[in-house]
Amino acid sequence: MTSTHIQAPSELATTSEIAAGVAQFLSPVVRDLEALVVNGKQAHWHVRGGSFVGVHETLDQVVEHAQDYADTAAERVVALGLPLDSRIQTVAAQSTLPTLPDGFQSWQDTCATVVGQIDAALVTVRAAVNGLDDIDLSSQDVAIEIERGLTKDRWFLQAHLAS
Numbered sequence: 574m575t576s577t578h579i580q581a582p583s584e585l586a587t588t589s590e591i592a593a594g595v596a597q598f599l600s601p602v603v604r605d606l607e608a609l610v611v612n613g614k615q616a617h618w619h620v621r622g623g624s625f626v627g628v629h630e631t632l633d634q635v636v637e638h639a640q641d642y643a644d645t646a647a648e649r650v651v652a653l654g655l656p657l658d659s660r661i662q663t664v665a666a667q668s669t670l671p672t673l674p675d676g677f678q679s680w681q682d683t684c685a686t687v688v689g690q691i692d693a694a695l696v697t698v699r700a701a702v703n704g705l706d707d708i709d710l711s712s713q714d715v716a717i718e719i720e721r722g723l724t725k726d727r728w729f730l731q732a733h734l735a736s
């Protein structure tokens with residue numbers, strides 16, 4: 574009779590290799606989430622129109638959650654002993670989020686635009702979920718939690734546009 578054996582990460586790679594792999598996948602997640610924090614606030618300040626209050630307040634939740642997710646992902650990297658680069662210049666240069674239009678925006682455009690921002694971040698987060706599967710399950714769990722939360726925030730925004 575054979576039994577299923579789940580390999581612990583320590584059996585697959587050295588600690589330093591695990592840390593490097595985790596940093597490789599979670600650092601881009603942190604940078605995209607920090608970009609979402611900045612752009613989410615920009616959208617929060619500039620939304621206008623009939624659904625102003627709902628969208629304005631939802632965007633503050635998006636920003637608050639994104640900052641919490643970034644903190645969790647960044648501290649996982651640092652807890653494993655490696656630094657990461659989330660300086661503002663690095664975030665601006667390497668974030669995958671599309672450029673946000675400047676100036677005041679209708680609530681409809683704001684919702685669609687920020688959903689697009691979240692979608693870009695979700696591509697990075699889902700790459701981390703997949704990539705971390707063979708590297709470190711605790712770090713993959715961090716990415717999975719972020720994926721679940723971002724998807725929920727996306728729903729809260731997208732629901733404003735649904736007919």
Ligand SMILES: [Fe+2]
Nearest residue numbers: 617618629633
């Ligand atoms: Fe505010």
